[in-house]
Amino acid sequence: xxxxxxxxxxxxxxxxxxxxxxxxxxxxxxxxxxxxxxxxxxxxxxxxxxxxxxxxxxxxxxxxxxxxxxxxxxxxxxxxxxxxxxxxxxxxxxxxxxxxxxxxxxxxxxxxxx
Amino acid sequence: xxxxxxxxxxxxxxxxxxxxxxxxxxxxxxxxxxxxxxxxxxxxxxxxxxxxxxxxxxxxxxxxxxxxxxxxxxxxxxxxxxxxxxxxxxxxxxxxxxxxxxxxxxxxxxxxxxx
Numbered sequence: 001x002x003x004x005x006x007x008x009x010x011x012x013x014x015x016x017x018x019x020x021x022x023x024x025x026x027x028x029x030x031x032x033x034x035x036x037x038x039x040x041x042x043x044x045x046x047x048x049x050x051x052x053x054x055x056x057x058x059x060x061x062x063x064x065x066x067x068x069x070x071x072x073x074x075x076x077x078x079x080x081x082x083x084x085x086x087x088x089x090x091x092x093x094x095x096x097x098x099x100x101x102x103x104x105x106x107x108x109x110x111x112x113x114x
Numbered sequence: 115x116x117x118x119x120x121x122x123x124x125x126x127x128x129x130x131x132x133x134x135x136x137x138x139x140x141x142x143x144x145x146x147x148x149x150x151x152x153x154x155x156x157x158x159x160x161x162x163x164x165x166x167x168x169x170x171x172x173x174x175x176x177x178x179x180x181x182x183x184x185x186x187x188x189x190x191x192x193x194x195x196x197x198x199x200x201x202x203x204x205x206x207x208x209x210x211x212x213x214x215x216x217x218x219x220x221x222x223x224x225x226x227x228x229x
Contacts, residue, residue, distance in 0.1 A: 004156075030215055041203065042222040043157070088156050092214045097170040100214025102147070104156030 004032075004089045004105035012111040019076040021108040023089030024069075030092045030100045032065055034074050036085045037107070043088065046074070079112045086110070116140070118221035120206050126227045127196055135191040135224045137206030143219075145212025146189050148181055149205040151223070157205055163189060164212045196228045 007022045023032070031050045035043040047063045049056045049072070056063050062075040076083055086107040095101035119138045127133050139146050145164055149157035159173040163183040171181075178196075183189040193200055203225050207218040 033217065035220070043205070043207075043220040045217050045219060048217050090156075095170055095172060095214070097172060099162060099164070099170050099212070101159050101162070101170060101172075102214060102218060103159065104149075106154070106156050 004091045004103060006087070006089055006105045006108040008108060009106070010109045010111070012113065013079055015079060015081055015112055015114050017079055019079050019083070019110055019112070021074045021087050021089075021110070023072045023074070023091075023105060025072075025089075025091045025093075026070065027091075027093045029067075030094070032063075032072050032092070033090045033102070034061075034063060034072075035088045035090060035104075037088065038085045046087075076110075079110075081112050081114045084110060084112045118206055118208055118219055120204075120221040120224050122224060123222065124225045124227075126229065128229050129196060129198060131196050131228075133193050133196055133226065135193075135204050135226070137189045137191070137208075137221060139187065139189070139206070139208030140210075140219055141187075143208035143210050144186075145209045145216075145218075146183055147207040147209070147218060148189070148191050149207065151203045151205055153202075160191070162212075162214070169212075193226075196226075198228050201226055201228045 004025045034046040088107045090104045092100035148160040151157045162170040166186045178194045181191045203223040205223045207220045
């Protein structure tokens with residue numbers, strides 16, 4: 001079952017604009033990770049944020065986490081055509097088998113128009 | 115260093131056949147994960163190895179699916195009596211420490227097509 005749900009499902013912006021994607025989840029988590037995927041193949045890890053963290057930055061990326069609202073957001077500033085991809089949030093929740101299991105949402109498809 | 119690699123990149127098989135998919139994790143990574151991704155969906159967890167042992171196999175859909183990691187490095191996902199519904203991209207990931215608490219690095223995937 002889907003734990004994380006991204007919003008919006010699709011987003012189209014002009015190059016240079018900022019892109020914001022949101023993720024909501026249902027259960028307590030150990031961490032939340034954002035990934036990028038091009039052409040339906042391998043995922044590229046972007047940022048991992050732990051449940052006791054509120055915000056993390058990496059280059060043009062900014063991730064926030066609000067555990068009280070069970071939500072996270074990914075902001076990409078000054079977008080480029082090369083940022084065109086699908087973005088997934090994945091939540092690590094306790095599986096009951098002694099470890100945390102990563103569950104992905106359906107993703108947000110971002111199109112950056114040159 | 116080298117990332118996670120998966121072979122083959124594409125596999126076409128006929129319904130009822132047996133297939134093996136291979137994953138080479140990042141050297142030194144203790145944990146290895148298998149996921150399956152259908153078109154338009156996010157990856158779905160299948161199984162997780164900590165070292166040589168399967169620590170969590172709760173995502174395997176049925177007993178036609180089996181995975182091994184005999185020496186704690188390379189892993190093979192085995193699917194018996196393939197069905198058309200098994201068609202998907204199979205992704206492998208590895209992480210340094212495991213237990214689902216650290217960054218998972220993904221391979222490029224194997225696209226399995228069952229005719």
